[in-house]
Structure formats: structure tokens, C-alpha cells
Amino acid sequence: xxxxxxxxxxxxxxxxxxxxxxxxxxxxxxxxxxxxxxxxxxxxxxxxxxxxxxxxxxxxxxxxxxxxxxxxxxxxxxxxxxxxxxxxxxxxxxxxxxxxxxxxxxxxxxxxxxxxxxxxxxxxxxxxxxxxxxxxxxxxxxxxxxxxxxxxxxxxxxxxxxxxxxxxxxxxxxxxxxxxxxxxxxxxxxxxxxxxxxxxxxxxxxxxxxxxxxxxxxxxxxxxxxxxxxxxxxxxxxxxxxxxxxxxxxxxxxxxxxxxxxxxxxxxxxxxxxxxxxxxxxxxxxxxxxxxxxxxxxxxxxxxxxxxxxxxxxx
Amino acid sequence: xxxxxxxxxxxxxxxxxxxxxxxxxxxxxxxxxxxxxxxxxxxxxxxxxxxxxxxxxxxxxxxxxxxxxxxxxxxxxxxxxxxxxxxxxxxxxxxxxxxxxxxxxxxxxxxxxxxxxxxxxxxxxxxxxxxxxxxxxxxxxxxxxxxxxxxxxxxxxxxxxxxxxxxxxxxxxxxxxxxxxxxxxxxxxxxxxxxxxxxxxxxxxxxxxxxxxxxxxxxxxxxxxxxxxxxxxxxxxxxxxxxxxxxxxxxxxxxxxxxxxxxxxxxxxxxxxxxxxxxxxxxxxxxxxxxxxxxxxxxxxxxxxxxxxxxxxxxxxxxxxxxxxxxxxxxxxxxxxxxxxxxxxxxxxxxxxxxxxxxxxxxxxxxxxxxxxxxxxxxxxxxxxxxxxxxxxxxxxxxxxxxxxxxxxxxxxxxxxxxxxxxxxxxxxxxxxxxxxxxxxxxxxxxxxxxxxxxxxxxxxxxxxxxxxxxxxxxxxxxxxxxxxxxxxxxxxxxxxxxxxxxxxxxxxxxxxxxxxxxxxxxxxxxxxxxxxxxxxxxxxxxxxxxxxxxxxxxxxxxxxxxxxx
Numbered sequence: 001x002x003x004x005x006x007x008x009x010x011x012x013x014x015x016x017x018x019x020x021x022x023x024x025x026x027x028x029x030x031x032x033x034x035x036x037x038x039x040x041x042x043x044x045x046x047x048x049x050x051x052x053x054x055x056x057x058x059x060x061x062x063x064x065x066x067x068x069x070x071x072x073x074x075x076x077x078x079x080x081x082x083x084x085x086x087x088x089x090x091x092x093x094x095x096x097x098x099x100x101x102x103x104x105x106x107x108x109x110x111x112x113x114x115x116x117x118x119x120x121x122x123x124x125x126x127x128x129x130x131x132x133x134x135x136x137x138x139x140x141x142x143x144x145x146x147x148x149x150x151x152x153x154x155x156x157x158x159x160x161x162x163x164x165x166x167x168x169x170x171x172x173x174x175x176x177x178x179x180x181x182x183x184x185x186x187x188x189x190x191x192x193x194x195x196x197x198x199x200x201x202x203x204x205x206x207x208x209x210x211x212x213x214x215x216x217x218x219x220x221x222x223x224x225x226x227x228x229x230x231x232x233x234x235x236x237x238x239x240x241x242x243x244x245x246x247x248x249x250x251x252x253x254x255x256x257x258x259x260x261x262x263x264x265x266x267x268x269x270x271x272x273x274x275x276x277x278x279x280x281x282x283x284x285x286x287x288x289x290x291x292x293x294x295x296x297x298x299x300x301x302x303x304x305x306x307x308x309x310x311x312x313x314x315x
Numbered sequence: 316x317x318x319x320x321x322x323x324x325x326x327x328x329x330x331x332x333x334x335x336x337x338x339x340x341x342x343x344x345x346x347x348x349x350x351x352x353x354x355x356x357x358x359x360x361x362x363x364x365x366x367x368x369x370x371x372x373x374x375x376x377x378x379x380x381x382x383x384x385x386x387x388x389x390x391x392x393x394x395x396x397x398x399x400x401x402x403x404x405x406x407x408x409x410x411x412x413x414x415x416x417x418x419x420x421x422x423x424x425x426x427x428x429x430x431x432x433x434x435x436x437x438x439x440x441x442x443x444x445x446x447x448x449x450x451x452x453x454x455x456x457x458x459x460x461x462x463x464x465x466x467x468x469x470x471x472x473x474x475x476x477x478x479x480x481x482x483x484x485x486x487x488x489x490x491x492x493x494x495x496x497x498x499x500x501x502x503x504x505x506x507x508x509x510x511x512x513x514x515x516x517x518x519x520x521x522x523x524x525x526x527x528x529x530x531x532x533x534x535x536x537x538x539x540x541x542x543x544x545x546x547x548x549x550x551x552x553x554x555x556x557x558x559x560x561x562x563x564x565x566x567x568x569x570x571x572x573x574x575x576x577x578x579x580x581x582x583x584x585x586x587x588x589x590x591x592x593x594x595x596x597x598x599x600x601x602x603x604x605x606x607x608x609x610x611x612x613x614x615x616x617x618x619x620x621x622x623x624x625x626x627x628x629x630x631x632x633x634x635x636x637x638x639x640x641x642x643x644x645x646x647x648x649x650x651x652x653x654x655x656x657x658x659x660x661x662x663x664x665x666x667x668x669x670x671x672x673x674x675x676x677x678x679x680x681x682x683x684x685x686x687x688x689x690x691x692x693x694x695x696x697x698x699x700x701x702x703x704x705x706x707x708x709x710x711x712x713x714x715x716x717x718x719x720x721x722x723x724x725x726x727x728x729x730x731x732x733x734x735x736x737x738x739x740x741x742x743x744x745x746x747x748x749x750x751x752x753x754x755x756x757x758x759x760x761x762x763x764x765x766x767x768x769x770x771x772x773x774x775x776x777x778x779x780x781x782x783x784x785x786x787x788x789x790x791x792x793x794x795x796x797x798x799x800x801x802x803x804x805x806x807x808x809x810x811x812x813x814x815x816x817x818x819x820x821x822x823x824x825x826x827x828x829x830x831x832x833x834x835x836x837x838x839x840x841x842x843x844x845x846x847x848x849x850x851x852x853x854x855x856x857x858x859x860x861x862x863x864x865x866x867x868x869x870x871x872x873x874x875x876x877x878x879x880x881x
Contacts, residue, residue, distance in 0.1 A: 065628045067551055074555050074621075075501060098621045099628070100555060172642060254610055258640050259624045270620055273481040277501045 030306035037302025043295035051111040058105035059091075062262040067100045074100050075271075075278035095280040098271055099260070106262035107284055113263050114292050117178060117247040118240035124182035125243075126236055129189025130225075136190065137197030138220050148194065151187040159184040159242075160249055167255045174263065177256035181246045185239055192235050196228030203227075230307045237300035241293045248289050264289045369848045371856060371879075378683070379877035384851040386844030390830040392799075392814075399823035401705030402671040404800050407817070408809050409669050410753060410789055411780055411871040413439055413796030416836045417849035424853070424863040434777040434865055439796030440813060442467045442757035444837045445778060454775070456794055458757075463834045467757035468744070469767035474791055476774050480612070483770050487512060487738055493761040494739040494746070494754075496771040500558040500617045506738045513741045515748035516560045519732035520569055520807070521615035522675065523664035525626060526727040529688035531658040538596035540725035545582045546589030546633040552625055553731045556618045560734025566718050567729045568675040571750075571807075573707035575672055578718030581729060586633050593634055601635030605659030608640075609648040612772065614735035614752070615664030623662055655685035664733075666786065667751055668871070670807035673702050676717060678874060680726065687726035694720035705823060743767075747805040752786050753793045755804045781854050782864025784871060795837075799828055799847070813842065857881045 031037050050057065066072055071089075076096040079085035094103035136147040154162070166180035200206065201224060209223050248265030250256035252272075257263030259270070264285040271281035368386030375382050375397035383395045396403070406412075416438055423433025435448050442464065443456035454474040458467040475492060477483050480499030486492045488509065498506055498514065506514040525547070527534040534540060549563040568575030593601070608623050616622060623640055630636040638660060643651070652661045668674050679686070682695045694717045701713030737748040742762030747754045754769075761767040773787045780792035799814035817828040834842040853861040854872040858880035862869070872878060 063628065065625065065632075067555060098556075098618065099624045254642055258642065259620060260627065260640075273479055273499055274501055275481055276484075277499075277505060 027303075027306045031299075031302050034302040034305065036298045037306075040295045040298025040302065043291055044299060047111050047115060047292055047295065050108055051115050054108040054112055058102075058108045060102040060105040062106045062109040063101065063260045064105075065100050066096070066102065072096050072100060074098055075274060075281060077278070078103075078280055094284045095278070097267070097281055098274070098278075101260075103267075103281060103284060106267060107264070107288055109262045110264045110267065110285070110288060111292075113174070113257065113261065114244050114247070114289070117174075117181075118244045118292075118296065121178050121182040121185060121243040121247070122236050122239045124178070125185035125239065126189050126232065128182075129186040130193045130232065132186070133190035133193025133195075134197050134220060134225060134228075137194035138201060138216070138224065144194075147190065151190045154184065155187045157184075160246055163246055163250060164253070164255060167250060172255045172258065174251075174257040174261060177247055177250045180250070181243050184246075185243060188235060188239065189232065192231050193228060196231055197224055200224045200227045234300055234304040234307060237296055237303055241296035241300065244289065244296070245293055366843070369845045369852075371848055371852045373856070373879035376879075376881075377877075379879060381851070381855060381876045381879075384848050384855075386848050387827070389843050390832050392828045392830065392844045392847045394817075394826045394828065396824045396826070399703045399705075401703070401823055402669070402673055403819065403823070403826055404809050404817050405669045405671045406875050408798055408800035408802055408812070409871065409875070410793045410796065410798055410801075411668075411783070412798045412850070412854070413780065413792065414798065414813055414842065414846050414850045415439065415781075415796065415853075416838060416840045416842070417846050418840060419836070419838065420849050420853050420861055424861045428863050428867055429779050429782070429865060434779045437778050437780075437792065437795050438837045439792075440834050440836055440842055441793070441795045441797050442755075443472050443794040445795055448778070451774065454778075454791060459837060461835050462757075463831065465758065468760035469756070469765060471766040472756050472794060473766060473768045474775075475768060475770045476772060476787070477770060478612075478772055484738070486770055487740065490740065492768040492770040493743055493764070494737060494759075494767070494769050496737050496769075497612060497614065497617070498558075498736045498738045500556065503558050503736060506736075511741055512738050513743075513746060515737045515739070515746050516558075517614065517735045517737065517748035517752075518571060518750040519561055519614075519734045520571060520670065520750040521613075521664060521666040521733055522564055522567055522569065522729050523615040523622075523662070523731045523733055524564075524567070524727040524729045526652070526661050526663055526687060527659075527725075528655045528657055528686070529726065530655060531688070533596075533598060533602055534688070536596050537724065538592050539598065541582070542589045542593035542596065543630075543634065543636075544589075544725050544728045545585050545592065547626065547629050547728060547730075548584045548633075549581075549728075549730050550584065551629075552622055555625065556622050557731055558617065558734050558736065560736075562732050564729035564732055567679070567721060567727075568672050568718075569667075569732045572667070572670055572672050572675070574701070574711055574714040575675070576718075577711050577714040578716070579722055581722060589634060601630075601637065603637040603639075605641050605657075606638045606662065607643055607648065607652065607657045607659055608662040609645040610642055611645050613664060613733075614666055615731070615733040616662065617733060617735060619662065626660070626662075653684075653686045655688055667807075670751070670802070672714060676714075677702060680717075680721065690726065691720065691724045693724060694718075703823075745804075749802075749805050750807055751802055753790055753802065756794060758804060777865045779865055781850070781872070782866060782869050799830075813847075855879050 074096060075098055078095040079089050079092050081087055081091050092102055092104060094107055097103045097106065132147050136144040162184045163180040166183060167176050170176040170179065206219060206223055209219050247256055251263045251265030252269035254269060257266045259266065267285040268282055271278065275282045366389040368388065370383065370385040372383035379397050380400055381394060382397045385393045387393045419438045423430045436445050442459055442462045444459050445454065446457045447455045456472040458470050480497060480502060483495040484498065484502050487495045503514060506512045527540060529535050553561050553563050565580040566576050566578065570576040606623055606627055608619055610619055612619060627638050627640055630638050651657050652663055665675065676698050680690055680694055680698060682690050684690060697713040697716040701710040701717065704710040739746045740762065744760040745758045756767055756769060759767060771787055771790065775788035775791045776783055776785050777788060778792055780789050780796065783789060797812045799812060800809050801812040802808065803810045813834060814828040814830050817826045819826050830844060836842060852859050854869060855876060855878055856862055857878045869878060
């Protein structure tokens with residue numbers, strides 16, 4: 001990892017030389033210098049494009065059954081004309097699924113769901129977790145005790161099991177799965193936020209604001225929160241990856257998205273028995289999940305390094 | 316001081332370890348003693364010169380069928396019925412009515428239900444004896460050396476299970492099991508193409524139906540139900556999702572069963588007519604509803620989720636009906652659907668218990684069954700009349716009337732009779748795919764190996780099948796316990812088992828059964844007429860202290876014979 005250090009050294013040099021550069025600009029630059037983070041961002045941009053343009057890219061609707069419309073059978077293997085598939089057969093990049101639908105179109109629409117799942121659960125968890133963590137850290141005392149002990153209780157359960165338990169109570173469905181995953185992710189953000197607030201709260205500029213007559217709310221939201229955000233961003237990016245995985249796992253178990261929703265996890269689960277006879281139906285959704293999770297993990301790792309002041313000054 | 320304390324502490328730890336070790340030994344000792352407990356009840360009933368026959372009698376209260384079971388001799392039992400029942404021997408052959416020894420029945424009737432000994436270690440007369448049930452893993456049976464029929468080919472029989480068809484096939488391909496049930500529809504060709512395996516197609520003695528409960532709008536409208544019946548392409552469902560040997564259902568009952576196909580065939584698929592009829596009924600733009608199902612594979616529904624999604628797509632495309640899919644837990648689904656509480660479509664089916672039309676029609680369309688809402692007398696009245704006639708040709712007009720009325724009323728839509736299949740290693744002899752799902756393993760020789768390993772869909776619920784309905788449990792019980800009659804191996808014809816014959820009187824209200832002599836139970840006791848009376852007392856007499864089961868619902872005793880003294 002020697003090249004990392006040299007990169008950072010260069011960045012630091014840049015940072016010192018140009019005084020007008022903000023923290024965010026430095027972060028961006030550092031991020032772009034990390035090859036793995038760039039790869040992650042390329043994949044993510046690619047996925048976002050797919051998600052946004054699914055209805056134009058997809059040759060068929062995600063729930064369009066091709067029986068009687070084309071001469072294809074259930075679970076037919078992929079047919080790509082460029083790769084030598086006979087021209088008189090209809091082209092299906094990822095084959096046909098168990099319900100005689102175009103698997104490729106379903107995969108494209110699935111990108112929307114997965115990104116939506118990741119972003120919405122993490123936003124939900126971040127908003128609630130940050131508020132709870134900030135209150136606990138800022139006010140301390142019994143607030144801190146009650147909130148953080150409750151978070152400890154939530155953390156004591158394996159997250160997927162707790163999510164399954166919540167979905168069992170709420171009933172299966174994509175929205176309920178999102179709520180469940182959101183709830184189980186709250187403690188992580190609450191903890192990170194509380195730790196940051198505890199550090200920032202003792203800074204001199206906070207005392208200064210207090211001396212100037214700033215209210216608690218002002219101090220908390222205008223002074224402390226913006227300065228405690230950094231670790232939250234890293235945690236959030238990595239959290240999206242695990243939220244997508246959890247949602248896929250719930251759907252695989254039949255507790256998340258219900259058919260015919262083209263959710264990758266449920267597509268994988270529905271065809272798990274055909275792993276030997278129609279491997280494409282298991283491979284492609286699995287590959288897409290892997291790709292999405294990988295992209296967020298790479299970006300998250302990159303952000304962590306880019307935002308870490310110790311790494312910046314250690315070289 | 317500190318040293319002393321630590322010495323004291325380590326001593327305490329040592330003492331507690333020793334105590335724990337001794338304590339752990341105690342339960343082991345009781346466990347070892349447990350299997351010997353039944354030995355106390357093993358008092359062999361020697362054939363006595365003055366045999367004292369027992370009896371079970373009651374007043375006839377509708378819908379009760381058996382009025383009395385009397386041991387009229389040491390090897391003779393007389394069944395008196397409240398109404399003529401031409402299907403008597405066909406029904407009595409069902410393995411749920413397997414005979415247990417009288418002493419065992421009494422010894423295992425606990426306070427609340429059957430004792431765990433009673434639920435897991437049944438004593439019967441069958442070719443195999445239960446030797447060990449390793450919960451969650453497997454059940455091991457050993458050959459019964461005193462079996463009255465042909466000696467079992469394999470000394471040991473093992474039942475294993477996996478709910479995934481892919482993993483069942485993988486186990487068979489790797490040779491770790493000798494036979495598997497329910498080959499996945501997509502895997503039929505894989506098995507055919509593998510010279511080490513052989514496929515056995517199971518005759519489709521079942522029906523998969525799309526049900527609606529007519530107490531909920533808009534299913535209370537007969538025109539709506541008929542429109543849906545015409546608007547679903549059942550051939551497409553069978554062609555796409557069912558294995559070879561399946562067919563769209565022309566009637567609710569499969570044609571292989573006498574009178575099953577009496578009357579007109581089901582509606583042709585006709586989108587235009589369906590749309591017109593739905594519009595005329597007041598739903599030109601369709602409506603919104605739900606499709607309920609349980610994600611459980613059965614012979615009648617091999618690809619549950621796919622079929623549900625296809626029906627969803629067809630309803631939308633053909634009739635503009637928006638149906639949301641709701642997957643339910645199996646137990647809750649059965650409970651809600653059979654009670655008629657699901658306010659949408661639901662996917663359910665039925666596999667034959669015994670090869671008679673009453674097993675299909677009377678169970679589903681009887682006046683008291685709420686699963687489709689309100690039943691219509693236009694079909695249940697002729698059904699009741701038909702059920703009392705022994706000769707199929709004579710009963711036919713009633714079944715024509717009943718089937719046509721079902722077609723007219725549309726309490727549900729029969730979709731398919733699903734073929735399924737078993738697969739075995741090629742060197743297994745006498746391979747079977749029983750139409751009733753009761754494979755007899757004692758006649759199969761696993762290529763000279765000592766152990767026959769069978770892999771089915773699921774673990775049995777209990778091995779006390781007098782109070783079970785689950786087919787996976789029944790198959791395991793059938794290796795151990797026998798009824799008065801049996802179904803021929805790999806077929807449906809009724810053959811003698813513990814009874815050599817049952818002779819009816821002229822109006823079919825009394826059957827005198829002659830029992831097989833010289834049969835012994837696994838515990839060494841001798842089989843005689845009192846065991847039959849005790850078994851039926853246990854199953855039928857709701858007031859008897861012996862009437863203790865697993866859930867104590869006694870569904871098959873209640874549904875086929877009607878419980879006494881309820």
C-alpha cells in the first residue's frame with residue numbers, strides 16, 4: 001500500500017499550498033486518488049444509470065409473461081446473438097425465468113429496488129439514530145443511560161434475526177422489510193453519533209457559543225452536528241451495503257419483496273432449486289447483489305481513509 | 316490470605332464440577348431405563364379358550380357412520396353402520412386406521428394427549444420396527460423378524476428429508492440416498508438422462524384448485540365466479556409449470572377414479588366470454604383482490620410461487636383483476652382457508668387418501684364444509700345419494716348431476732391433476748411411485764446393500780398416525796402399522812392385510828371381518844379382535860379415556876366415520 005502513502009503525501013502538499021481548499025474538496029481529491037474507491041464509484045454510477053433508465057433500457061416490462069408471444073420456454077438459457085445464438089431465436093441476455101419472463105429486464109428493474117432499499121433504510125436509520133445519539137451525547141445523564149441501554153439491547157440481537165422477528169410481527173412485504181432493517185441499523189448510527197458528540201462537546205468553540213448565549217438547540221444543530229458528521233458518512237455508506245444484503249436475505253427467505261416484484265434476493269430465492277438446471281437464474285441476481293454491495297463497500301472504505309485526519313497527517 | 320482464598324475457590328470449582336458430572340449422569344440413567352418401560356406392558360395375550368370379546372357401541376347421530384364395532388369372535392369383528400357405505404373396505408384400508416395392540420393403546424394414553432412414547436414409538440404389525448428417531452435428522456427402522464408377509468429385503472430402513480428438490484437430487488446423484496420423493500419438475504429430464512438413476516412417474520390422483528370463498532364480495536356473485544373460471548388458461552399453467560403426466564382438470568375428481576369424470580367437462584378458456592360475463596356482473600374494469608398460498612410443494616402443486624404468479628398475471632391480463640400475492644405460513648394458511656376466512660383467491664389441492672370419489676367430493680363439497688363459503692344443495696344432495704350406492708354404474712346419474720352442478724355453481728376452479736415422480740438408484744428393485752403416496756419399502760432391495768435410505772420432503776410430525784393427516788408422516792407410519800386392509804403395492808386396489816375378508820350384508824350396513832390368525836405385534840403380543848375394537852374405541856369414541864392423540868383432532872376418524880359421543 002505504499003502508493004497510498006505517497007498519494008496522501010502529495011495531497012497534503014496540495015492542501016498546504018492552496019489555503020482556499022475546503023475539507024470537502026480535499027476529501028474528494030483524496031477519494032479520487034484511491035483506485036478502489038474510483039472503481040466503486042464507477043460501478044455505482046453505472047447502477048444508478050441503470051436504475052434511472054430501466055424502463056427504456058429493458059426490452060420487456062418486468063412482469064410481462066412471454067407465453068404465447070414468443071417461442072420460449074420457462075427457464076431457457078440466455079440467447080445472445082453476438083455470441084453465436086441463432087438469429088431466428090429471440091434474444092434474451094440473461095435467459096428466461098421460471099414464469100417465462102425476460103430475466104434481463106427484471107434485473108434492470110431490480111437495480112431500482114436495491115438502491116431504493118439501501119438509501120431509504122439508511123436514511124431512516126441515520127435520521128433516528130443521529131437524533132438519539134446526539135441527544136444522548138449532548139445531554140448525558142439519564143437521557144444517555146436510557147437511550148444507550150436501549151440501543152445495547154437492540155445490538156444484543158443478531159441483526160438479521162431481529163429483522164426477521166420484526167417482519168414476522170409486521171407481516172411480509174418490502175415496506176415492512178425496510179422498516180425492520182431500518183430499525184436494526186439504528187444503534188450503529190446512534191453509537192457513532194454519540195461518540196462524536198462527546199468529543200466535539202468539549203471543544204472550546206462550543207464553550208464560546210454557550211458564553212455568547214446560544215441555546216442548546218443552536219449548539220447541537222449548528223455547532224456540534226456539522227462537526228460530528230464525518231464518521232457518520234463512512235458508517236452510512238458501508239451501512240447501505242449491509243442494508244441491501246439484509247433486504248436481499250429477507251426477500252430470499254420470502255419475507256421481503258413479494259412476487260412479481262423483481263427484487264434480486266427474491267429472484268434468487270425463487271429459483272434456488274434450479275441451481276443445476278438453470279444456473280443463470282441464480283447467478284445473475286447474485287452477481288448483481290454482489291456488484292452493488294461491492295461498490296458501496298469500496299466507496300465506504302475509500303471515504304474512511306479520505307476523511308480520516310490521522311491518516312492524512314501520519315505520512 | 317489471598318492464597319487461601321484462591322485455594323478455597325478452586326476447591327469449590329472442583330467440587331461443583333464433580334457434582335455437575337454426577338448430576339449429568341442421572342438423566343442418562345433414566346433415559347436408558349425408558350425403553351424398558353413398555354416391557355412391563357408386554358404381557359403376551361395368549362389365545363384363550365374362552366375369549367371375551369369387547370365392543371364399542373353408540374347411538375347414531377348424524378353425520379356418524381359407524382354405529383358399533385364388536386369383537387364377535389377372537390378373530391372376527393363386526394362393524395355396524397348407521398347408513399349404507401359401499402366404500403367401507405376402501406376407507407378402512409387407509410393407514411390412519413392402522414391397528415395397535417390394546418395394552419399399548421392403554422399404556423400410552425396420557426392425561427393430556429398421547430405420551431411421547433406413544434407418539435414416537437408406535438407398536439404395530441408392519442414389516443419394520445421403529446428403532447430410533449433422531450429429531451431433525453432421520454428415522455431408523457429395523458426389519459421385523461416376525462412379519463407375517465414377505466420378509467423385508469433391507470435389514471435397515473432410514474427416512475431422511477429435505478424441503479429442497481435440488482438437494483434431494485444431489486444426494487441421490489452422489490449415492491448417499493437410495494430413493495427420493497418429488498423430483499423437481501425441471502429435473503425429470505436430468506434423472507432420465509442419468510444411467511445411474513431411474514425415474515418413476517406417479518399417477519396423478521390429485522387435484523389443484525383455485526378457490527374463492529363465496530361469502531366475500533365479489534365472489535358471492537355466481538357470474539363473477541363463472542367469468543373467472545372461463546378467463547384462466549389452465550392448459551398454459553399445466554404446460555409451463557407441471558411435469559409430464561399432468562393434465563388440466565376436466566372435473567374436480569381425476570378420471571382414474573370411477574365416476575370422477577361423470578358429467579360435462581370444465582369450461583373452455585374463452586377470454587371474450589369471460590370479459591363479457593364479468594362486465595355484465597357489474598365489473599367491466601375488474602376489481603382488486605388477493606391470492607393467498609403457502610410456499611409448500613405438493614404433488615398437485617409442484618411450483619407454488621410460479622403458478623401463483625402466473626394466475627396473478629392471467630387475472631390482470633385477461634380480466635383486469637388486480638390480485639396481490641400473500642404468502643402465508645402453512646399451518647395458518649390451512650386453518651384460515653379451511654374455515655373460509657380468506658377474502659380472496661387461495662391455492663390449495665388434494666391428494667387421494669383412498670381411491671373413491673367420496674374422498675374428493677364429499678370432503679370438499681359437503682354441506683358442512685365452510686372452505687368455499689356457502690355450499691349449494693344442487694351438488695351436495697345428489698352427492699349424498701350417490702355415496703350410498705355400491706355399483707359405480709348405478710351411482711353415475713347422481714355424480715353427473717353433482718359434477719354439473721359444481722361446474723354451474725363454481726365453488727372453486729379445478730386447475731390441474733399434477734403428475735409427480737420418485738427417483739431411485741438404478742439398482743433398486745421393485746421401485747415404486749405409489750399414486751396414494753404410500754410406497755412399501757419392504758419389497759425394495761437396494762442393490763444388495765443392507766440399508767435403504769429414503770429421502771422425502773419433510774420430517775414426519777409424529778409417528779402416531781391415527782391422529783395425523785400429513786402425508787409425510789403417514790408414509791413413515793405405513794412401514795410400521797397396518798390396517799385391516801391395504802392398497803396394493805404401487806396401486807389403488809384394496810387387498811387384505813390384517814383382515815382376510817370383510818363380508819357385507821345385503822343393504823351394506825353391516826360388515827363382518829375375518830381377521831388373520833398368527834400375527835404378532837412388535838412387542839410380542841398376539842393380534843386379535845379386541846385390538847381392533849380398542850383401536851376404533853381410541854379413534855372414534857370421543858368420551859373414551861383412550862381418545863388421546865397428538866393434537867387430538869382425529870380429523871380422519873371424524874371426517875370418514877364421524878366421532879361418537881362428541
